[in-house]
Amino acid sequence: MSGAYNSDDKILVAIDCIIFGFDKESLKILLIKRDFEPQKGHWSLMGGFLKKNETLDQAANRTLLSLTGVQDIYMEQLYAFSEVDRDPVERTLSVSYYALINIEDHNEKLTKKYNAQWFDIADAPSLIFDHDLMLQKAIRRLRRRTAIKPVGFDLLPEKFTMRQLQKLYEAILDKEVDKRNFINKINSLDILIKLNEKDMTSSTKGSFLYKFSQEKYDDKLKNNFYIKL
Amino acid sequence: MSGAYNSDDKILVAIDCIIFGFDKESLKILLIKRDFEPQKGHWSLMGGFLKKNETLDQAANRTLLSLTGVQDIYMEQLYAFSEVDRDPVERTLSVSYYALINIEDHNEKLTKKYNAQWFDIADAPSLIFDHDLMLQKAIRRLRRRTAIKPVGFDLLPEKFTMRQLQKLYEAILDKEVDKRNFINKINSLDILIKLNEKDMTSSTKGSFLYKFSQEKYDDKLKNNFYIKL
DNA sequence: TCAAAAGTGTTGCGTTTACACCCATGT
C-alpha cells in the first residue's frame, strides 16, 4: 500500500509568498496583477513553481528574486495548501512562505520595473485562489512571531527611532501601546544600540536613532528570550 | 516565466505522521518498521503518498487509518520538507503532520495487527530519511501548542486525574512543576468538570476524576485563552 | 500503625499596566 511510488500521483508544487512591508504607519503586503490565465488581471501573491532540482526555500527565494528583484530577506515557510481544486487549471499543491522587507530599500524597483503594488493589510483587494487564506494565516503567524523573535527589525531601515519601532509593533499587533511602557520594555530587552545621531525629520527636537544588535541578541538567545506586548 | 505549468516539474508528495501518545509517565511516539525498500527494516514515521484527488489532511488521515486503524484524532500539519535528495529513490516532497492519541483506547490493534511500536521520545531509535528532523520539529511545536490550546487532553482518557494531567504536562514540557501551583492554574482556567467519581487504582485514598469541557473551553476562547506553565 | 498518594493556601517577588508632565526646537 504505502510502498507504492506511483507516478500517476505526481503533481505540481507551487510556492506563494506573502511579502510584508511597513511604511511608518501601517503594515503592508506586496501584490501583483497576475499576467497569465487563469484569473489574469486579478491581484495575487508572488508565486511560482517548485523545480525538480531545488528545495522549497530555494524556490521561494528564486521566485521572489525574479518577481521583485529582492533577495537576502527574512523568509519563513508557512503552510501547505492542498484543496484539490484550489487551482482550476491543474492539481497543484502550494506551499506558502512569508517574507519581511524594508520598503524603503527596495521600493522603486518593485513598483516600476515589476507591476507590483503595496496594499495596506486593512484594505487589500480580494485575491485569487486561496491566497486570502494564506494571507490571514501569515498575519496570525507574524503576530505570534513578534513575541518570540525580534522579527520586526527586518521591516525597518537599519537605523530607526523608538517611535518608528513602536508604530511597527502597533501595526503588527493591531493595538496601541503606551509609549513609556514600550520604551521600558524594549530597553530592558537590551538588544538595541543607541546611536549618537538624531532623526530630525519627525520633530523639531529630533529623536535618537537606534539599531538592532545581532551580537546582543545572540547573547540573549541563550536565556529564553521573548518579547511580549 | 512563472506562468508556466510545466509537467516536467511534477513530483510525488508524501505525508509523514508523528504520532504522540502518553502512558502515565512519558511522552511516546509510534513508529513502524519500514516494510519496503529503501531502508526496509529501519524505523520510520507513518507515511504515505498524497493521491491526486485528495487534500493533505485527507491523505494524512487515510494513511493513519490504514497503518494503524486509528481515526478521528487530533492532527495538525507541521512543515513541508523538501531537500532534493531526502528520498534516495525519487524526488519527493514530504509534508509532515503530527497527531495526538490516547494510547489506552487504541493500543492492542496498533501493536498486534500492525507492526507498530511505541517509543519513549527520550530513547527513540534513529529514523530513516529526514524523519528525525520531523520529530524534533513536532516536539517543539507540541510544546509550544500546550501554551495556546488545551491540546494535551487528546492524549488522555476521557476521564483523568489531576495527577495524570500534571504528569502529561511534565512529560510534554520536560520539566517538573509544583503540584499545588499546577492545580491552581488548571482550576483557574475553568475548563474542566470535576466528576463525582474517584480513581482508586493509584492510591488508597483515591483521587477525583475530571473531564475536559468543550463548552467551557469554547466560552474561554473568546478572551485570549492561554495556558502557561 | 504505617506507607503512599491526595488534597489544600499563603506570602514574596517580579512583571505589567496605568498614568502626566517637562523638554527642545523651528516657525
Added chain:
DNA sequence: ACATGGGTGTAAACGCAACACTTTTGA
C-alpha cells in the same frame, strides 16, 4: 509664544513561584 513630537518615573495590581502539612485508607 506656541505648537509639535521627544523623552522620562512611579505606584498599584496582578500573576507566578516557592513552600509543608494534614487526610484517607489498604495492607
